[in-house]
Each structure stands twice: as structure tokens, then as C-alpha cells.
Amino acid sequence: MTTTASPARPAPVVDPARWPDVARVPHVPLRAALAGRLLHRAAARRGLRVELPDGRTLRPAPADAPVLRLHRPGDFLHRIGAGGLIGFGESYQAGDWDSPDLVALLTELATAPETLVPAGTQWLRRLHVRRPPxxxxxxxxxxxxxxxxxxxxxxxxxxxxxxxxxxxxxxxxxxxxxxxxxxxxxxxxxxxxxxxxxxxxxxxxxxxxxxxxxxxxxxxxxxxxxxxxxxxxxxxxxxxxxxxxxxxxxxxxxxxxxxxxxxxxxxxxxxxxxxxxxxxxxxxxxxxxxxxxxxxxxxxxxxxxxxxxxxxxxxxxxxxxxxxxxxxxxxxxxxxxxxxxxxxxxxxxxxxxxxxxxxxxxxxxxxxxxxxxxxxxxxxxxxxxxxxxxxxxxxxxxxxxxxxxxxxxxxxxxxxxxxxxxxxxxx
Structure with a gap:
């Protein structure tokens, strides 16, 4: 399914001294691939509309579905693969993605969040969960x-x-x-x-x-x-x-x-x-x-x-x-x-x-x-x-x-x- 490409919001200028983990994009290919699979699953199970930079959508979705608009999909997946939900937030800070209705998207993701990860794979949290400093x-x-x-x-x-x-x-x-x-x-x-x-x-x-x-x-x-x-x-x-x-x-x-x-x-x-x-x-x-x-x-x-x-x-x-x-x-x-x-x-x-x-x-x-x-x-x-x-x-x-x-x-x-x-x- 294709759509008309939306103009990307310009990426913010990131000061690495002020925002070191936003400026740095991790390189974790295997984890990024796994994050991609989880994104497909979340889009299907939650009816999300994931829009790619070229105007295509990740999978068919209703026109009124919550929208995740990816500007830099690779950076987005590597950040999530390395940092989980922290990486998800940092990818927004970095401008890797946007949404025309951010609250609607986050509300959908916050509803029963434990179902976003398939049963039997909860152990994957250990890959990126950290303890507070x-x-x-x-x-x-x-x-x-x-x-x-x-x-x-x-x-x-x-x-x-x-x-x-x-x-x-x-x-x-x-x-x-x-x-x-x-x-x-x-x-x-x-x-x-x-x-x-x-x-x-x-x-x-x-x-x-x-x-x-x-x-x-x-x-x-x-x-x-x-x-x-x-x-x-x-x-x-x-x-x-x-x-x-x-x-x-x-x-x-x-x-x-x-x-x-x-x-x-x-x-x-x-x-x-x-x-x-x-x-x-x-x-x-x-x-x-x-x-x-x-x-x-x-x-x-x-x-x-x-x-x-x-x-x-x-x-x-x-x-x-x-x-x-x-x-x-x-x-x-x-x-x-x-x-x-x-x-x-x-x-x-x-x-x-x-x-x-x-x-x-x-x-x-x-x-x-x-x-x-x-x-x-x-x-x-x-x-x-x-x-x-x-x-x-x-x-x-x-x-x-x-x-x-x-x-x-x-x-x-x-x-x-x-x-x-x-x-x-x-x-």
C-alpha cells in the first residue's frame, strides 16, 4: 500500500555535550532486526499506521489509525534495539520519527504494554533494561x-x-x-x-x-x-x-x-x-x-x-x-x-x-x-x-x-x- 509522502520535519541540531546519547546512534544490527520484527507485530496487533520516508506504509492500516511517521527508520530501529523504551524516547528527541497525534499513538502503546512483546520473549528485556544510577x-x-x-x-x-x-x-x-x-x-x-x-x-x-x-x-x-x-x-x-x-x-x-x-x-x-x-x-x-x-x-x-x-x-x-x-x-x-x-x-x-x-x-x-x-x-x-x-x-x-x-x-x-x-x- 502506498501513500503520498509527507514532508519530513528537519532533524534538530543535537549538541553532543548536552545530549550525548541523543547525538550518538548505536550500531546493533541483530537487535535492530529484532526491533523491526517487533515493530511489524505492534503495528499489526495495535492497528498502527507506520509511515516510511518514501510514503509507503509498513502494512495496511485504517486511515484513522494512530500514526508513527518514520523519518530515519534505520536510526529508529538501532536506538530501540540498543535501548528499548529509552531508545524509543531518544529517537523522538533526535527527530527520527514524529506523529500528527502523538498522544493518540502513545495512548495506544501504553494500553496493556506487556502485550507488545510476544509471550515467551520477556527475557529480551534483559538486553536493554538498566538500573538507575x-x-x-x-x-x-x-x-x-x-x-x-x-x-x-x-x-x-x-x-x-x-x-x-x-x-x-x-x-x-x-x-x-x-x-x-x-x-x-x-x-x-x-x-x-x-x-x-x-x-x-x-x-x-x-x-x-x-x-x-x-x-x-x-x-x-x-x-x-x-x-x-x-x-x-x-x-x-x-x-x-x-x-x-x-x-x-x-x-x-x-x-x-x-x-x-x-x-x-x-x-x-x-x-x-x-x-x-x-x-x-x-x-x-x-x-x-x-x-x-x-x-x-x-x-x-x-x-x-x-x-x-x-x-x-x-x-x-x-x-x-x-x-x-x-x-x-x-x-x-x-x-x-x-x-x-x-x-x-x-x-x-x-x-x-x-x-x-x-x-x-x-x-x-x-x-x-x-x-x-x-x-x-x-x-x-x-x-x-x-x-x-x-x-x-x-x-x-x-x-x-x-x-x-x-x-x-x-x-x-x-x-x-x-x-x-x-x-x-x-x-
């Missing part, structure tokens, strides 16, 4: 460097695609159960406030509440908690976030009620009526989950409550990938690890007096949040370039945002708001 394990010594690599990129960068609340976590939209309909960009600030207020309500934050926030972001939760009359101490390891959060808190007139400290969660001091932490547990790392929950228990005053927002994944998938080095860890969130809800429950039960009292899931809301961020990031690519970020960086973040959105649309990922308390403290 020791230098990226989120110890007290390494954590500031990990955080710096993502959150200290540039406050101006994040301001380009986040809404005016500067909230970098899932919003909660005003919809009922079931799929979340497409929402407009102007709905995002109110949806972010709805998420924050829901967490503060779970923790029963009000006048006089002593509140500890672990993971400041850019200060919006601290501002809203202080406006309720709470006394807020917020901890961050990001120097960029620290400076802007302090300024935003002062501009909101809440400097007397909210204090931001450059401090690791392990060094938290004091006693608090409530602890809130929004999508920070993902940076803690599985070996350190017991210490994280022990810290929550240690600083929580009698009768206190903990409200967490956490990205989660199914428990079996978490176990299968818990020691695997992934593209996201390599290029976006070094040291991170997504828990399952069961892991949260079991770790809290084994390491602390805290118990999960309530857990509410809203993964479809995150998919919509990410769509709005992704569209805004893409629209403002010229402004991202003006900030000094090269095209490989922009393709990296396009892929990261689309990859994450696909995770939530496929059900591979979820997000929960979780209330924890000691025995005798009700919901």
Missing part, C-alpha cells in the same frame, strides 16, 4: 541535585505553560463521575484552586491550624492555606521555587502567616495539626518511602491529619518496574518513582501509626490538565527557544507531556488524593 538515588545528599535538574530549569519556562496559579500538579474539574469532557484553558485556575481547597478541607485546615507543606511548588497552596488563617511552614529543595514562592506569598499579603524553607523533608522539625504534600512522594524513591511516612508521623500532632496527592500506578506494574531506569528518569525526573495506592497503604501501616482513611482517584482530570499544559507549551515553542532551550529540549518536553497524558488516558497511571490519620481520627 547510584548518583541519582534520592538520598539526602543527592535529592537537591535531582530537584535542581527539573524544578530549577527556569521559573519563566514553567510560567509559559502553567496557568497563573503556577500550580504544577493535577487540577480537579467540576464534573461528575466518568470521562472528563474537553475543558477550556480558562477553566484551569479555578480547577487548580478546587484541588487545593479539597486537600485543605481533607486536612481540616482553618484558622489557627499549624500546617506543614512538604513540597512548596510556587506557593499557591501556602497562600490559600494562610488566607484561611493557618500558620504555614512549607519545605522545598528548589532554590528557584523558593525565591518565587516567597515573592508570591509576600505579594498576596501572607508573609506573616506562611514561611518557605529550603529544607529536605527528612529534616522537618516541629509539631503540626496538618501535613499536606502534593505530588512530592514521586520524588522520594521507593527505598525511602518508610522514612517519608515516618517523618509525616513524627511531625503530626495528636489528632492531626495528613492529606497527600500522589500519582499512582497499578501495584503489579509498580513492582515490575520499581528498579528499572526509564526514559522519564533519565531525562525528566531523576530519582523518581511512582507508588501504587497499595504501597502507600502498606508502607504507612508498616512504618508508622498512620492509616489510610480515604482515597479518591481522578486520573481523567490529570489527562485534561496535561493536555492544556502540552498545548500551551507547543504553542509557545518560540518563547521556549528565546529562554535558551534548544530544539532537543523542546522535543524532550513535548514527548514528556504527551507521554504523561497518554499514561492517564490509558489507565496506566492514576492520581489520588489520600487522607491519612492515626487510629480514632475519622474521615
Amino acid at each position: 547510584t548518583a541519582e538515588l534520592p538520598t539526602a545528599a543527592n535529592a537537591p541535585r535531582n530537584i535542581h535538574r527539573h524544578y530549577d530549569l527556569s521559573n519563566d519556562l514553567f510560567a509559559l505553560f502553567l496557568d497563573p496559579t503556577m500550580t504544577y500538579s493535577s487540577a480537579v474539574f467540576p464534573v461528575g463521575p466518568g470521562p472528563v469532557p474537553l475543558v477550556t484553558r480558562d477553566a484551569l485556575p479555578a480547577a487548580q484552586h478546587r484541588k487545593i481547597d479539597r486537600l485543605l478541607d481533607l486536612a481540616r485546615v482553618g484558622p489557627g491550624t499549624r500546617l506543614l507543606e512538604i513540597g512548596t511548588g510556587w506557593g499557591e497552596l501556602a497562600v490559600r492555606a494562610a488566607a484561611r488563617g493557618a500558620r504555614v511552614v512549607s519545605l522545598t529543595l528548589s532554590e528557584e521555587q523558593l525565591l518565587l514562592a516567597r515573592r508570591r506569598i509576600a505579594d498576596a499579603g501572607q508573609a506573616g502567616r506562611a514561611e518557605v524553607r529550603l529544607c529536605d523533608y527528612r529534616a522537618a522539625e516541629g509539631a503540626y495539626d496538618a501535613v499536606v504534600s502534593v505530588e512530592m512522594i514521586e520524588a522520594v524513591g521507593r527505598p525511602f518511602w518508610p522514612e517519608y511516612f515516618a517523618t509525616l508521623d513524627r511531625v503530626l500532632a495528636p489528632g492531626g491529619r495528613v492529606a497527600l496527592q500522589a500519582i499512582t500506578m497499578p501495584h503489579d506494574r509498580m513492582l515490575a518496574t520499581s528498579r528499572t531506569y526509564t526514559w522519564i528518569l533519565k531525562y525528566v525526573f531523576p530519582g523518581g518513582r511512582i507508588p501504587s495506592l497499595r504501597a502507600v497503604e502498606e508502607t504507612a501501616a508498616h512504618a508508622t501509626r498512620l492509616r489510610v482513611v480515604r482515597a479518591d482517584a481522578f486520573g481523567p482530570h490529570y489527562a485534561e490538565t496535561l493536555r492544556l499544559w502540552r498545548e500551551r507549551f507547543t504553542e509557545r515553542s518560540a518563547q521556549v527557544a528565546d529562554l535558551g532551550f534548544d530544539e532537543v529540549f523542546r522535543r524532550t518536553w513535548e514527548f514528556y507531556l504527551a507521554y504523561s497524558e497518554a499514561g492517564f488516558r490509558s489507565g496506566y497511571l492514576d492520581v489520588h488524593q489520600v487522607l491519612l490519620a492515626r487510629e480514632g481520627v475519622g474521615p
Whole structure:
């Protein structure tokens, strides 16, 4: 079957000093041949439309099928043969392939990913699966460097695609159960406030509440908690976030009620009526989950409550990938690890007096949040370039945002708001 060839997107200029593994194309003929066979199989089983540079398709596919448009098939297959899913991401960074609807393609691939490889050949993962580097394990010594690599990129960068609340976590939209309909960009600030207020309500934050926030972001939760009359101490390891959060808190007139400290969660001091932490547990790392929950228990005053927002994944998938080095860890969130809800429950039960009292899931809301961020990031690519970020960086973040959105649309990922308390403290 033939089609009209689509114009190839020019390959980005890759700085080998900044992007060594994107600049280098591995040469692994046997593995590349195997990757080619797996590509044929995935195209057939998932109904993908794989378009070749000359306009032909790899195999017949419906016109509305998700599209994988190959610009340099050889480089693409050698990268996947050498690096598996990391190589798949690096091939996008390098411009070896594109898709007119990246989210649709990645959503299809993220649905039941274990079926992409034939039964009986799972052992092939050992050819390219790596363990996370020791230098990226989120110890007290390494954590500031990990955080710096993502959150200290540039406050101006994040301001380009986040809404005016500067909230970098899932919003909660005003919809009922079931799929979340497409929402407009102007709905995002109110949806972010709805998420924050829901967490503060779970923790029963009000006048006089002593509140500890672990993971400041850019200060919006601290501002809203202080406006309720709470006394807020917020901890961050990001120097960029620290400076802007302090300024935003002062501009909101809440400097007397909210204090931001450059401090690791392990060094938290004091006693608090409530602890809130929004999508920070993902940076803690599985070996350190017991210490994280022990810290929550240690600083929580009698009768206190903990409200967490956490990205989660199914428990079996978490176990299968818990020691695997992934593209996201390599290029976006070094040291991170997504828990399952069961892991949260079991770790809290084994390491602390805290118990999960309530857990509410809203993964479809995150998919919509990410769509709005992704569209805004893409629209403002010229402004991202003006900030000094090269095209490989922009393709990296396009892929990261689309990859994450696909995770939530496929059900591979979820997000929960979780209330924890000691025995005798009700919901």
C-alpha cells in the first residue's frame, strides 16, 4: 500500500555535550532486526499506521489509525534495539520519527504494554533494561541535585505553560463521575484552586491550624492555606521555587502567616495539626518511602491529619518496574518513582501509626490538565527557544507531556488524593 509522502520535519541540531546519547546512534544490527520484527507485530496487533520516508506504509492500516511517521527508520530501529523504551524516547528527541497525534499513538502503546512483546520473549528485556544510577538515588545528599535538574530549569519556562496559579500538579474539574469532557484553558485556575481547597478541607485546615507543606511548588497552596488563617511552614529543595514562592506569598499579603524553607523533608522539625504534600512522594524513591511516612508521623500532632496527592500506578506494574531506569528518569525526573495506592497503604501501616482513611482517584482530570499544559507549551515553542532551550529540549518536553497524558488516558497511571490519620481520627 502506498501513500503520498509527507514532508519530513528537519532533524534538530543535537549538541553532543548536552545530549550525548541523543547525538550518538548505536550500531546493533541483530537487535535492530529484532526491533523491526517487533515493530511489524505492534503495528499489526495495535492497528498502527507506520509511515516510511518514501510514503509507503509498513502494512495496511485504517486511515484513522494512530500514526508513527518514520523519518530515519534505520536510526529508529538501532536506538530501540540498543535501548528499548529509552531508545524509543531518544529517537523522538533526535527527530527520527514524529506523529500528527502523538498522544493518540502513545495512548495506544501504553494500553496493556506487556502485550507488545510476544509471550515467551520477556527475557529480551534483559538486553536493554538498566538500573538507575547510584548518583541519582534520592538520598539526602543527592535529592537537591535531582530537584535542581527539573524544578530549577527556569521559573519563566514553567510560567509559559502553567496557568497563573503556577500550580504544577493535577487540577480537579467540576464534573461528575466518568470521562472528563474537553475543558477550556480558562477553566484551569479555578480547577487548580478546587484541588487545593479539597486537600485543605481533607486536612481540616482553618484558622489557627499549624500546617506543614512538604513540597512548596510556587506557593499557591501556602497562600490559600494562610488566607484561611493557618500558620504555614512549607519545605522545598528548589532554590528557584523558593525565591518565587516567597515573592508570591509576600505579594498576596501572607508573609506573616506562611514561611518557605529550603529544607529536605527528612529534616522537618516541629509539631503540626496538618501535613499536606502534593505530588512530592514521586520524588522520594521507593527505598525511602518508610522514612517519608515516618517523618509525616513524627511531625503530626495528636489528632492531626495528613492529606497527600500522589500519582499512582497499578501495584503489579509498580513492582515490575520499581528498579528499572526509564526514559522519564533519565531525562525528566531523576530519582523518581511512582507508588501504587497499595504501597502507600502498606508502607504507612508498616512504618508508622498512620492509616489510610480515604482515597479518591481522578486520573481523567490529570489527562485534561496535561493536555492544556502540552498545548500551551507547543504553542509557545518560540518563547521556549528565546529562554535558551534548544530544539532537543523542546522535543524532550513535548514527548514528556504527551507521554504523561497518554499514561492517564490509558489507565496506566492514576492520581489520588489520600487522607491519612492515626487510629480514632475519622474521615
